[in-house]
Amino acid sequence: MLSDTLTSGLEQYRIGPKIRTLRLKKKLGLVQLGEHTGLSPAMLSKIERGQLFPTLPTLLRIAMVFGVGLEHFFVEASERPTIAVVRKKDRLRLPDRAGDAIPSYFFESLDFPVTDRKLQAFYAEFPSRSDASEPHQHAGAELIYVLKGRLAVGIAGDDIVLEEGDAMYFDSGAPHSYRGEGTSECLVIVVTAPK
Structure with a gap:
């Protein structure tokens, strides 16, 4: 189980929505993406909805299907402003x-x-x-x-x-x-x- 701080940090990258955008651009369903990656459609659905964060090897399998590098999921798109809220309770x-x-x-x-x-x-x-x-x-x-x-x-x-x-x-x-x-x-x- 991830802490709230780690979950919040990972959510800012919006990995799930980025995967969904790539999948829809290629006109792939979850079942088809699962066949290409070896991952279950249920797992892919949870990742896209942000209920599950993929490990790096899993994310790399997905990235390879779409011909993008891992950086695609971690570099902010230029049209999105950078916003970070740091709660007092989360600071070291x-x-x-x-x-x-x-x-x-x-x-x-x-x-x-x-x-x-x-x-x-x-x-x-x-x-x-x-x-x-x-x-x-x-x-x-x-x-x-x-x-x-x-x-x-x-x-x-x-x-x-x-x-x-x-x-x-x-x-x-x-x-x-x-x-x-x-x-x-x-x-x-x-x-x-x-x-």
Whole structure:
């Protein structure tokens, strides 16, 4: 049995409707498709209706009948907008570095289901008086928005302190680090955009 998170992630690819569209274009019935693939019409019907998700070997058998690759089922059609809803209950809370006794911060990806991201968004929690994170850098740009508390961003030899409601944009190719400031936790939204 698949979890709700996995089911939701697989549903976004709309594999069943894509198979049905291919089948109808070829003017094949479920029985005929079953004869070509070795799969039962009942199983094919469940797959098309989204009641069953095919394994990769099963999907490949179906793809071969229609002369398409597996990517046909996983690449979004350009006419369909990309939409992903990430529920709070489905997010994973991770420390900035695994194994540290006291992490500098915890983060959660806000857009993990999107496969072809043009940006990456994170929710981050900095415990009160946390140590600075290790300096890091990556190509592109970064935007930070402070929801609550105070955050010190170390960049270019300076510590820039952001307060609740403040935002900061910078070239993330420069080494930078973060540190919660003050006696209360700091909550932040971080958005990165690669070049």
